[in-house]
Amino acid sequence: MKVIVTSIFVDDQDNALEFYTNTLGFVKKHDVPQGEFRWLTVVSPEDPEGTEIVLEPNNHQAAKQYQERLRQDGIPVTMFGVDNIQQEYERLKGQGVKFTMDPTNAGPVTIAIFDDTCGNLIQIAQPNR
Template sequence: MRIHLASVFVDDQEQALRFYTEVLGFVKKHDIPLGEHRWLTVVSPQDPDGTELVLEPGAHPAVNPFKEALVTDGIPFTSFAVDDVKAEYERLRGLGVRFTQEPVDMGPVTTAVLDDTCGNLIQIAHQAG
């Protein structure tokens, strides 16, 4: 068994697509119209056949209260692996990304937390080893 899809609920799919591709560097994999919304996925350019991230419309009534509670408590919705948290932090800050947590070295793991502009906090992390 392996993970094929993971989802992140977004406020606006078009805005999310721009942020996740143009800023974070993911690549669009699928973009299929489904009425008011789209089946929209992105992948890592280093693993184009790997796990797809679904930019899921946050239309369900439970989504906004859930996302707001996580943001209020400073809890990231998901985590992305990077090779160098500090370098990625500097690169993204240079692109105007707002971070709620600067890089923190926690022994074997270094993390930082960013605002994805679509209602979520996202952690970037590197685990030594």
């Protein structure tokens, strides 16, 4: 068994697609109308057949509460791996991304946390070697 799809709740699918593709560098994989919303997924350009991230509308009250509570408590909704965290941090800051935690050594990894503009905190991590 392996993970093929995971979801991130977002408050605006268009804004999320813009941020996840143009700012973070993911690639749109699916964009299928589903009534009021869309089946909207992105993938890493490094693994286009790998795990898809669904940019899932947070229109259900439980999803909104989950998203809001994690954000209030400073908890990232997911983690993305990077090869060079300092370089990625500088690249994203240069694009106006707001970080809530600058690169910080956390034992086996160095982590940083940023706001995805869609209601979530996202963590990036680089293994310490």
